[in-house]
Amino acid sequence: MIVFTDYLFFNTKQRQEFVRITDEIADLVKKSGVSEGTVLVSAMHITAGVFVNDWEDGLIHDFQVWLEKLAPAGLDYRHHQTGEDNADAHLKRTIMGHQVVLPITKGALDLGRGSTCSTRSFDGQRRKRVIVKVMGM
Numbered sequence: 001m002i003v004f005t006d007y008l009f010f011n012t013k014q015r016q017e018f019v020r021i022t023d024e025i026a027d028l029v030k031k032s033g034v035s036e037g038t039v040l041v042s043a044m045h046i047t048a049g050v051f052v053n054d055w056e057d058g059l060i061h062d063f064q065v066w067l068e069k070l071a072p073a074g075l076d077y078r079h080h081q082t083g084e085d086n087a088d089a090h091l092k093r094t095i096m097g098h099q100v101v102l103p104i105t106k107g108a109l110d111l112g113r114g115s116t117c118s119t120r121s122f123d124g125q126r127r128k129r130v131i132v133k134v135m136g137m
Contacts (some may be wrong), residue, residue: 004032004134006046012124016064016092020055021130022116025102027108028132035107037136042099044131047089047123049096055116063120067092089122096120104136 006028010019021041029039043050053059068090077087100117103110111117119130 002034002037002134002136003031003095004028004034006031006132008130008132009127010119010130011127012059012121015120015122015124016089017124018060018063019119019121020116021050021119022055022109022111025117025132029104029109029134030107032134032135034104034136037104037106037134039109040099040104040131040133040135041102041117042131042133043093043119045121045123047086047093047121048128048130049093049098049120049122050098050100050117050130051096051120052102052111052115052117055118056115068097070095086123092120093121104134 008021010022025039025041041050073086075088079087079090080130083115102117121128
């Protein structure tokens with residue numbers, strides 16, 4: 001069994017920002033030499049998520065609107081009594097999830113039509129990290 005670990009780093013320009021990472025993950029799968037297996041992709045920040053869906057501007061906008069309705073910024077969250085101001089970011093990350101497991105077939109990501117892997121920073125404007133762990137034969 002092969003286990004290959006690497007990291008993706010990126011800087012977000014906005015407090016909340018989607019970043020498409022499918023191509024970078026695919027490159028790491030190729031680099032790993034795994035032909036059959038899985039790849040774990042996990043955000044290494046408690047206010048960032050990883051998910052699989054369509055990369056389409058309208059849908060990305062809809063996610064932003066939906067998440068803001070579920071966990072609005074600017075409310076008087078109890079978490080803010082600790083000196084933090086990002087309770088909504090923690091809640092949004094919990095809704096979207098923090099990791100995904102993707103299939104690898106014949107040495108490549110095996111995603112459905114239109115599927116992309118993205119990370120979402122909910123408390124950004126700084127350097128973020130995602131771990132990519134490829135496992136298989």
